[in-house]
Amino acid sequence: MVREDRSPRQHLPSLLIVCVVSLLLAATAAGPAVAEPSLFVSGASKDTNTILAGDSVNVTATVQNTGSSGGAMSIEYVVNGTTRATERVVVDASSSVERTRALKFDTPGTYRIKVQSPGNSAGRVKVKPAIVETTRTDSTMRELKIRGGMVPTNEPYVMNVSGPTDRSFTLQSWTVNASQEAFTQDVTEYTDPSAADISVPSGDDASVFGVVTVGSSDGVEPSSMQFALDRSTLQSAGIAAQDVRVYHRVNGSWKAAETTVAAEQPDQIIYEADTAGATAYAIGKLEPSFSVTRTSVVNEQATDGHRVTVRGTVENAGSSPGTYDAQMLVDGEVVNQTSVTVPADTEQTVTLSTVMTTPGTFQIGFNDVNAGEVQVTESQVQTGEDGGAEPETEPTGTEPAVQTEPAVDGDGGLGPLPATVMGISTVLVIGGLLGALLLFGVVIALLRRGGSRNDSGFEL
Structure with missing residues (x-):
């Protein structure tokens, strides 16, 4: 009897068949595959870093779905650890959506904003009682818009309005006493007084280095301002630093306000002055004539x-x-x-x-x-x-x-x-007047006599 010897290569097809059959049986036992969503907050941002008290900041959240089917999730807008708003977001498979929520802030301060689930930071926002915006500037002037919010405080608003450092005159700060109502105030500084839209004192008795005008003052009372003057400007005018005053215009006249030297720097003198009750100010030295x-x-x-x-x-x-x-x-x-x-x-x-x-x-x-x-x-x-x-x-x-x-005397005389x-001498003046009256009477008499002897019809 002869034995047949088989090599391993001859058994390979049988093994492949067994593997394929096993896989098919396992797939049949497990059932069909199920598609699932995969949602998360992929980003958060805000539209501004500084707002006025009583205003809102817009916070935008980006929700992404990397799953194979659509789904939904809830996101939270959190401020300093406290949830301010909750929103349900639906996102299709393999796509993303953005949601924006306005968050209002009534109290000044600095706040951290997050969009949670699981969590992304949108950054910090500063809430101020008042905001200063530069709306226009050139070599001769600078326009400022000051906006105040509805802040429950009686404290004055001190606003930094520091401008360019290469000017001979510039405002440093502006302070107002405001009511608890929102306000908008326009302040314009003129480095070149001749460019001001008001009549500015001039002549030998006036040395004016800057002008400030104020508009839209409803709901706010000006309190004080700080400004800087170059030492070289004062030296050229021959005016001592302590002689500079802020003059406010009242009924067409300029009246000196209380003005003090707040600080002395190598190139500048910083002044502080009362600004209550006026809409135009001239900075310098005015003298009577x-x-x-x-x-x-x-x-x-x-x-x-x-x-x-x-x-x-x-x-x-x-x-x-x-x-x-x-x-x-x-x-x-x-x-x-x-x-x-x-x-x-x-x-x-x-x-x-x-x-x-x-x-x-x-x-x-x-x-x-x-x-x-x-x-x-x-x-x-x-x-x-x-x-x-x-x-x-x-x-x-x-x-x-x-x-x-x-x-006059008590008897009416x-x-x-x-x-x-x-x-x-009064005697000479009276004598001259009496002589003139006498001469005038003689002339009238002569004219009347001459008129009686003519037929012209003209009569004095």
């Missing part, structure tokens, strides 16, 4: 001698009010004086008087203006039954200065006539 426009001298008898009164009208043609020191002089010596405040672009009449106890002829002056000459007789200085006190060598006795126009008007 005084001149005496009219003077007159009045003589009248007094119980203790002879009273001489000088009146001077002082005009301030400058852009700022100022104090004028008025003096009455007799033969060059001061016998009475006072100080008066004269508003800008107005005039003030000052009255000064003295009692003369010595007869003679005297020159009366109002500061450096010669107001006229008066003659005082022996009888005018006698006050007693025995002929009066012994005359003194110089005029003595002064009366308090008066800053008002002279009043005019007061004593001035001895001089702008240095001219």
